[in-house]
Amino acid sequence: MQPYLPFESRLVPLPMNNIDTDQIIPARFLKTTSKEGLDKNLFCDWRQDPNFILNTPRGQNAQILLAGDNFGCGSSREHAPWALTQFGFRAVISTSFADIFKQNSLKNSLVPIVVPADVHAKLFTLPEDAKVKVDLASQTLTLPDGQQVEFPVDSFSKTCLLEGIDELGWILKQEPFIAAFEASHSASINTLV
Amino acid sequence: MPGPLTLSQKVWANHLVREEAGAPSLIYVDLHLVHEVTSPQAFSGLRERGLKVRRPDLTIATTDHSIPTTDRSLPILDPIAANQVAQLATNCQEFGITHYGVHSEHQGIVHVIGPELGLTQPGMTVVCGDSHTATHGAFGALAFGIGTSEVQNVLATQTLLQRPSKTFKVQVDGTLKPGVTAKDIILALCAKVGIGGGTGSVFEYTGAAIRALSMEGRMTVSNMSIEAGARAGMVAPDDTTFEYLHGRHFAPMGADWDAAVARWKKLPTDEGAVFDQEVTIDGDSLAPMITWGTNPGMGVSINQAIPDPSTISDALERDAIEKALIYMGLEAGKPIAGHPVNVVFIGSCTNSRISDLRAAAAIIKGRKVNPNVRVMVVPGSMDVKRQAIAEGLPEIFRAAGCDYREPGCSMCIAMNGDQLQPGEYSVSTSNRNFEGRQGKGGRTFLASPLTAAAAALTGVVTDVRTIL
Numbered sequence: 001m002q003p004y005l006p007f008e009s010r011l012v013p014l015p016m017n018n019i020d021t022d023q024i025i026p027a028r029f030l031k032t033t034s035k036e037g038l039d040k041n042l043f044c045d046w047r048q049d050p051n052f053i054l055n056t057p058r059g060q061n062a063q064i065l066l067a068g069d070n071f072g073c074g075s076s077r078e079h080a081p082w083a084l085t086q087f088g089f090r091a092v093i094s095t096s097f098a099d100i101f102k103q104n105s106l107k108n109s110l111v112p113i114v115v116p117a118d119v120h121a122k123l124f125t126l127p128e129d130a131k132v133k134v135d136l137a138s139q140t141l142t143l144p145d146g147q148q149v150e151f152p153v154d155s156f157s158k159t160c161l162l163e164g165i166d167e168l169g170w171i172l173k174q175e176p177f178i179a180a181f182e183a184s185h186s187a188s189i190n191t192l193v
Numbered sequence: 194m195p196g197p198l199t200l201s202q203k204v205w206a207n208h209l210v211r212e213e214a215g216a217p218s219l220i221y222v223d224l225h226l227v228h229e230v231t232s233p234q235a236f237s238g239l240r241e242r243g244l245k246v247r248r249p250d251l252t253i254a255t256t257d258h259s260i261p262t263t264d265r266s267l268p269i270l271d272p273i274a275a276n277q278v279a280q281l282a283t284n285c286q287e288f289g290i291t292h293y294g295v296h297s298e299h300q301g302i303v304h305v306i307g308p309e310l311g312l313t314q315p316g317m318t319v320v321c322g323d324s325h326t327a328t329h330g331a332f333g334a335l336a337f338g339i340g341t342s343e344v345q346n347v348l349a350t351q352t353l354l355q356r357p358s359k360t361f362k363v364q365v366d367g368t369l370k371p372g373v374t375a376k377d378i379i380l381a382l383c384a385k386v387g388i389g390g391g392t393g394s395v396f397e398y399t400g401a402a403i404r405a406l407s408m409e410g411r412m413t414v415s416n417m418s419i420e421a422g423a424r425a426g427m428v429a430p431d432d433t434t435f436e437y438l439h440g441r442h443f444a445p446m447g448a449d450w451d452a453a454v455a456r457w458k459k460l461p462t463d464e465g466a467v468f469d470q471e472v473t474i475d476g477d478s479l480a481p482m483i484t485w486g487t488n489p490g491m492g493v494s495i496n497q498a499i500p501d502p503s504t505i506s507d508a509l510e511r512d513a514i515e516k517a518l519i520y521m522g523l524e525a526g527k528p529i530a531g532h533p534v535n536v537v538f539i540g541s542c543t544n545s546r547i548s549d550l551r552a553a554a555a556i557i558k559g560r561k562v563n564p565n566v567r568v569m570v571v572p573g574s575m576d577v578k579r580q581a582i583a584e585g586l587p588e589i590f591r592a593a594g595c596d597y598r599e600p601g602c603s604m605c606i607a608m609n610g611d612q613l614q615p616g617e618y619s620v621s622t623s624n625r626n627f628e629g630r631q632g633k634g635g636r637t638f639l640a641s642p643l644t645a646a647a648a649a650l651t652g653v654v655t656d657v658r659t660i661l
Contacts, residue, residue, distance in 0.1 A: 027608050074625065137318075185221070191251065192250050
């Protein structure tokens with residue numbers, strides 16, 4: 001993973017609540033065994049409409065998706081953040097995220113940014129070419145008028161993102177603790193053989 | 194000493210491997226279920242790093258999402274699906290994992306086979322790269338869906354980094370009336386709290402109506418916890434749980450069984466434990482439920498009208514209803530009952546167990562399905578299929594004009610060719626009515642097996658209580 005650096009981008013607004021993972025990447029594209037090539041099917045069914053925002057200039061070369069409440073609800077498919085990042089997104093701003101989507105995103109350098117309702121509403125009113133700055137280190141969003149908005153990120157995920165390290169490396173170092181747990185819980189850990 | 198704890202808090206505490214300030218907790222996983230869709234990239238990751246599967250003896254795989262539900266002796270025609278299915282077999286062989294593959298006598302939907310083989314047990318932590326892993330919470334296990342990166346982490350280390358969820362009590366009082374089922378309880382909960390209502394929480398289902406459910410009914414309820422936003426949903430184990438498990442293939446035996454039951458009896462929520470949130474549903478007044486919209490929270494009682502967005506003040510909420518009505522081709526304010534149906538699907542990890550097939554067969558027996566309706570019945574596993582044959586259920590379905598198929602996820606997720614055509618309406622016993630979920634342009638009404646069977650006979654959305 002690459003270290004997650006500060007950036008500035010236009011917003012791609014999707015003013016809808018409860019955008020589910022079946023819309024982000026329909027299940028028929030999950031028969032792949034690789035992570036590649038999912039971007040071309042991002043929001044595939046909605047892209048059938050030529051006026052859908054990803055088909056317009058505004059949807060191109062922007063790195064921040066602005067969506068309604070409970071973004072990413074539904075299935076656990078990590079293909080959703082894979083498709084979003086391959087398309088070029090590095091952050092999604094909403095008032096809330098589904099749990100599994102949020103966890104999956106943080107592991108793929110896609111930062112789920114939760115903002116208060118008033119800031120969320122204001123972001124939707126910004127002009128098309130307005131740019132917003134994301135700085136993960138200070139956990140701040142900077143709006144074009146200079147307003148700074150802090151957003152929450154758990155400190156562990158933040159460190160992983162900023163330093164470009166994945167979780168597995170950290171967990172593997174916990175081997176002595178895992179082995180000790182297994183030794184002390186042998187009665188309740190049922191082997192299947 | 195800690196204060197009184199809830200069921201989920203106890204299971205969590207029993208699985209803490211390490212807690213360190215500034216990091217999420219490291220928790221141990223007792224059972225890792227694997228299927229073909231969300232695992233290939235995880236196995237590739239292991240290979241790239243030169244890692245093994247730490248506990249193949251705690252890992253079980255099956256093939257369910259991408260396989261056809263037609264004759265199993267035929268090859269899989271879709272080359273991409275065939276490759277994915279073959280990849281799982283190869284991965285399991287290479288890493289030493291038991292795999293109930295296409296030709297196994299135990300093949301089936303992952304959330305059907307775990308419980309029926311006795312793999313899922315109270316007090317366990319159970320994970321799978323699949324959001325309906327919540328199903329296993331019916332046994333008092335802490336069971337939740339994970340992404341593929343986490344699948345890789347669990348394969349490599351048998352642990353997960355997690356933060357504890359909030360606790361959310363769902364109390365279902367009273368006694369369900371004839372025609373009202375476990376599915377109606379969970380659809381009512383989704384309608385009440387909404388699709389995001391349980392986000393960040395683990396549900397604990399309790400109350401007389403939950404206690405009265407069979408294990409299969411409890412699985413139906415827990416299964417759809419994720420449709421109300423909760424990552425997991427649990428039921429405290431009781432005699433119903435123990436009776437279901439006793440004698441199953443992977444259940445403990447003899448003295449081990451007695452020791453396990455003694456452990457399991459300590460799991461129920463302590464007197465005085467406090468939940469972060471609570472909601473109550475009145476089982477006595479519950480009617481059969483059906484969804485009208487494009488998420489599982491958009492549901493009504495079978496005799497209610499389709500909502501009118503003009504009465505909603507919140508703009509995004511109003512837009513969502515309007516958009517859903519356009520997609521569904523429905524008119525605000527009209528009754529949902531009587532709406533024509535093209536397809537009935539009885540199956541999925543929510544409702545494909547033997548009791549679901551029995552319930553549908555009891556309605557359909559000796560009758561003919563409406564000639565305008567294509568009715569698909571898909572048992573959840575090879576074990577369910579065998580039991581159904583022993584009870585003569587396939588003949589009942591076939592004599593009525595149903596298409597009775599081989600086990601798999603089938604039209605719940607429409608990855609395998611079983612799908613709606615654009616514009617078609619289904620009454621489906623599955624768990625999601627998202628746009629395109631059952632096929633591009635398809636329109637889904639979620640309901641119970643009884644309501645689905647009623648629609649199969651009449652060709653329209655029907656209150657099953659009128660034909661009981």
